[in-house]
Amino acid sequence: MEAEIGIIGGSGFYSLLEDSERVDVETAYGKPSDSISIGKVAGKRVAFIPRHGSKHAFPPHKVPYKANIEALYGLGVKRIIGTNAVGSLVEEYAPGDFVFFDQFVNMTHGRDDTFFHSSPVIHVSAADPYCPELRKDAYSISHELGLKAHRDGTVVVINGPRFSSRAESRFFSSQGFHVINMTQYPEVMLAREKGICYLGIGIVTDYDAGLENRDDIKAVSAEEVGKVFAKGIGDAKRLVLDLIPRINDNRECGCAAALEGAVIAGH
Numbered sequence: 001m002e003a004e005i006g007i008i009g010g011s012g013f014y015s016l017l018e019d020s021e022r023v024d025v026e027t028a029y030g031k032p033s034d035s036i037s038i039g040k041v042a043g044k045r046v047a048f049i050p051r052h053g054s055k056h057a058f059p060p061h062k063v064p065y066k067a068n069i070e071a072l073y074g075l076g077v078k079r080i081i082g083t084n085a086v087g088s089l090v091e092e093y094a095p096g097d098f099v100f101f102d103q104f105v106n107m108t109h110g111r112d113d114t115f116f117h118s119s120p121v122i123h124v125s126a127a128d129p130y131c132p133e134l135r136k137d138a139y140s141i142s143h144e145l146g147l148k149a150h151r152d153g154t155v156v157v158i159n160g161p162r163f164s165s166r167a168e169s170r171f172f173s174s175q176g177f178h179v180i181n182m183t184q185y186p187e188v189m190l191a192r193e194k195g196i197c198y199l200g201i202g203i204v205t206d207y208d209a210g211l212e213n214r215d216d217i218k219a220v221s222a223e224e225v226g227k228v229f230a231k232g233i234g235d236a237k238r239l240v241l242d243l244i245p246r247i248n249d250n251r252e253c254g255c256a257a258a259l260e261g262a263v264i265a266g267h
Ligand SMILES: [Zn+2]
Pocket: 131, 132, 133, 134, 196, 197, 198, 251, 253, 254, 255, 256
């Protein structure tokens, strides 16, 4: 079984795949979140993993990130599209908006975040962790579809499963971070360690704790969050459906060469 593109996201994405089959994969790092569905989208072979498992079995800090990336890598995947619900830390990123992350700040702890635990020592660059080509294409497609989208944004990744305190949330806002999430790290870096292009799509569902009680920002109810997210998933599927046929077989970004110069010899 092979696939060229991987999708990691919510179970709403199963329906994108035509003629799909489910395969159970075992990796050196254990089983992925669920069996992998492999099928076609616009003539390309696409593998889909529901990040939290089809029964939502894995909380963010327990997602088998390494097994997920290793399994996709083993199938020959060169590009991964990861979709995520995010909370907004700034007024301009409103519920319903899309954001294509260009930077992350890792505030998680205790997660196994590298494939390189032994010799040779590898220091992979994380300066630009997200694929610039995929971000550019995704942004122009979102524009064509009439979606409100942000070309870039910094996602701060917290460990969860709890949400932020108001003080934490205010602190993150004051640092200039745009959105908050629990699953982008280490997923994006593990993909980078494998030389796989990674596109992180955030769907803003609500304002985080530090903003929600400001008088000028309307508080969002759980019901509204649900509605915003349901619409967001529909829009994300349209976006991904338009993006996949535009993906070139040749990669002109630097993602495949992420490990060049990363081996430190002779220390
Ligand atoms: Zn790339």
